[in-house]
Amino acid sequence: MPHEIDQRFLALPRAALADAALQRARDLGASHADFRLERLRSQGLSLRDGRLEGSHDGEDVGFAVRVVHHGTWGFAAGVDLTVDEVVKAAETAVQVAKVSAQMSTERVELADEPVYPDARWVSAYDVNPFDVPEQEKVALLAEYSRRLLAGRGVSHVTASLAQVLEGKYYADTAGTVINQQRVRVNPGVQALSVDATSGRFETMSSLAPPAGRGWEYLTGTGWDWDWELARMPDLLAAKLAAPSVEAGRYDLVIDPSNLWLTIHESVGHATELDRALGYEANYAGTSFATPDQLGTLRYGSDVMSVTGDRTVEHGLATVGWDDEGVAGQSWDIVRDGTLVGYQLDRRTARLLGEQLGVSRSNGCAYADSPGHVPIQRMANVSLAPAATDVATADLIGGVERGIYVVGNKSWSIDMQRYNFQFTGERFFEIRNGRLAGQLRDVAYQSNTLDFWGSLEAVGGPSTWMLGGAFNCGKAQPGQIAPVSHGCPSALFRDVAILNTVQEGGR
Amino acid sequence: MSGIRPQDLVEQALSFSKADGCVVIASESTSANLRWATNTLTTNGVMHSRSVTVIATVGTETGVASGALSRSAVGLDEVESLVRAAEDSARGNGAADDAQPLVEGDPAADWDEAPVDTSIEVFSSVAPALGDAFQTARGTGRLLYGFVEHEVGTYYLGSSTGLRLRHVQPQGHIGITGKVADDHARSAWVGQATRDFADVDVAGLDAELARRLDWSARRIDLNPGRYDTVLPPTAIADLMIYAYWEMSARSAQEGRTVYARPGGGTRVGDRLTPHPVTLRSDPSAAGLQCAPFVLARASSGTGSVFDNGLPITPITWIRDGELSALMQTRRSAELTNLPVTPMTSNLLMEVDGATGGVDELVAGVDRGLLLTCLWYIREVDPQTLLLTGLTRDGVYLVEGGEVVGAVNNFRFNESPIDLFSRFTGASATTPAFSREWGDYFPRTAMPALRVPDFNMSSVSPAS
DSSP states (O other), X not given: OOOOOOHHHHTSOHHHHHHHHHHHHHHTTEEEEEEEEEEXXXXXXXXXXXXXXXXEEEEEEEEEEEEEETTEEEEEEESOOSHHXXXXXXXXXXXXXXXXXXXXXXXXXOOOOXXXXXXXXXXXXXXXXXXXXXXXXXXXXXXXHHHHHTSTTOOEEEXXXXXXXXXXXXXXXXXXXXXXXXXXXXXXXXXXXEOTTTOOEEEEEOOOOOBSOOGGGGGTSSSOHHXXXXXXXXXXHHHHHOOBOOOEEEEEEEOHHHHHHHHIIIIIGGGBHHHXXXXXXXXXXXXXXXXXXXXXXXXXXXXXOEEEESOSTTOTTOOSBOTTSOBOOEEEEEETTEEOOXXXXXXXXXXXXXXXXXXXXXXXXXXXXXXXXXXXXXXEEEEOOOSSOOOHHHHHHTOSEEEEEEEEEEEEEOTTSOEEEEEEEEEEEEETTEEEEEEBSEEEEEEHHHHHHTEEEEOOGGGOEEEEEEEEEETTTTEEEEEEEEEOOEEEEEEEEEEHHHHTTO | OOSOOHXXXXXXXXXXXXXXXXXXXXXXXXXXXXXXXXXXXEEEEEEEEEEEEEEEEEEETTEEEEEEEEESSOOGGGHHHHHHHHHHHXXXXXXXXXXXXXXXXXXXXXXXXXXXXXXXXXXXXXXXXXXXXXXXXXXXXXXEEEEEEEEEEEEEEEETTSOEEEEEEEEEEEEEEEEETTEEEEEEEEEEEESSSTTOOHHHHHXXXXXXXXXXXXXXXXXXXXXXEEEOHHXXXXXXXXXXXXXXXXXXXXXOSTTBOTTSSBOTTOBOOSSOEEEEEOTTOTTOOOXXXXXXXXXXXXXXXXXTTOBOOOEXXXXXXXXXXXXXXXXXXXXXXXXXOOOOSOEEEEETTOOSOHHHHXXXXXXXXXXXXXXXXXXXXXXXXXXXXXXESOEEEEETTEEEEEEOEEEEEEOHHHHHHHOOEEOOOEEOOOTTTTTTOOOEEEOOEEEEEEEEEEEEOOO
């Protein structure tokens, strides 16, 4: 049963301000204008050894006016919620568009979208974390910390919880009016073990991903904390005692708790159309997956099918409508190994619509705060599981010499999304189809097309998990965006494994 | 902007406080930016933002507790409820580990001065110069991409002790990527931080881009390996900022970083390198000025709300090759038995006796590489602070002391701590804008370094 939108958000003078801003923009000759009013509540807690180290409670309220004026973008934002201020912002946006026009040769045109005169959407969660007293949240994290501290060999424990309540109002000159509310949380628990003599240390983190869920996520809905916390100290001790991996080529079985990040970096980012067209070239980079290869690029093996969506329940990128008034959708990005789609906003959908065979954005516009302009951000990009119920153990069973990779840690990928290098939370040697103890100092390194081309098999629906990130970064000025990635376990053949100690020249 | 003075917000909040202590930070910020790609402007913006943070400190049976709340755009009529909410939060939090007496002081001389702002007008010479550069680029078969931003934040800190401090922080930067239109693999980058754009010469930056793109006319493919490499100040900034951000004394004390001493304690006092390397921060460093007092909206491993207003004087993190300080709160200084040396928002590195520039270092390389900058730098192994990342926008082959062409990009795996010991040449220190971190940490000055065996671990086909 979906929640109601927070009353404090509904009390903000949304319609009055929108009407004033949009009218002024129209009067000044804007062909398109949109108005956003947002209230972002955030709270962060951090604990050290079971004791609160820092807490911060924030609220960011503001508005933004964006215009297309004679084919040029203009944008202005402010914090004072008065008619005078939003009108001034509309004027500034148009003024900035005029100044920019002298330096713009590309005309901005937006793909059409149906009009939604009164849309409302709230994300799926049980308990709004902002309704839970801070003491209760701290007490729970402290208790989780104490359980770990009691574990053998655990030297220190850190715990954290980030929570966001996002209220967005959107209205545009086409007549769309949308009110939305989203809740998301990002818990973290990490145990550290330090060898007193040698100074060698290792950590073991909870694998709980951030999620579009509420406080219930911390108390056992969607994640079994009791089960995981009980196992972490022994896993950590084993990691500290594990032998250092021999570098070479191995078959890898990758758990969804690690693979989601590889998907994010090597498929999610590579298929953002604005990036593929060069708009991120000064910062985040471009993509090897250029539009001329749509329908022909062999991204991976036949077993690889990837979708983008802003609809999966509890997905961090899931919305009713995006920040340009486009409804949330689901579409194919890679089908049976071939590139077939991109992530779009209204401008790129219009720019390349014919070539892509689309007449409409698939709804990936997002601004991380009222003061920032909406840009194309990643949808929930997910790898499909096998139709039959293949278990992770089945995948492991098909490997003679390999490594099972669990949990994400280090990540890095190049400017066109080719060369990547990842580590993980823990690694298990696979010998003749069975796990044979942990390994340490492991990193896997590959080039995207080689890697996905070596995908031999994926797990079934029972292995599928929704991982994700709270703070994916893009654009200048920098913006963050939350995003989820669903995937099963997966088997990759013959991947390069580095020994990180040897990489460091030791 | 509306008529509420941030100073009045601070005074109102302090006047409502019923707690044992109260610290209020009110800030106003304006920024303007232009972004471009393929020789045309893409996005732009002018933003105003405001925020107020109220930190309440409350005595409990077991010690002093704190609660911190932030809000944007608070009207004077909303201040009291914000203060009460901070007090409730403090009471609920229990005694704080980082509790210390609030910093004392008097009103600073500039307390009553208004916030300073910026506008799109700050680009009044940059914008037309960019337009010219786009024109030139179109005519010479080049594509330009980039970003320019200017932001001014004014911070007002008031405390129940009587302390009143104000700080104005202007910061800006420009970055331009240039590519050859019919061969995007030929790519170059220039970037610069600035306080006010008076020192930004777009035509000069564009000419430098053109020069570097000319270097890439000849392409050589190289295999992975360890190469004699000159890292210019930008690339050193890319690495040293990360090394700095890991310098939490608390974390070192717990044994969880490269600055931890085996057996316990921190490595302060240990020699990190035989070379005369200095790594330091100084709020008054010319051109890199930053807040000369602590501003903390929340407590963490590297900052404490109780330390708000604590003066920051010049700090030397590494002195003549020895680790001499780590980032401290007053609490962590107690725990580590070291002086209080708070995190500071600038960073300078110097190698004693080093003179000359990048060109002089390159001239001494028989066969090796000259980099431009690094990218997507992430920690691989915290034990040694092994970092991975890519080269980007210009890896040049040097033969006989001269650039002879451009090379493919690489992924590297290296530790900045190791590099302190391994470099065989250094230049004088100059202002250096980090490609990777500069949008967030623009105030750095670095030398160029020559590393005889830089680990280019694998080839990246990207450009």
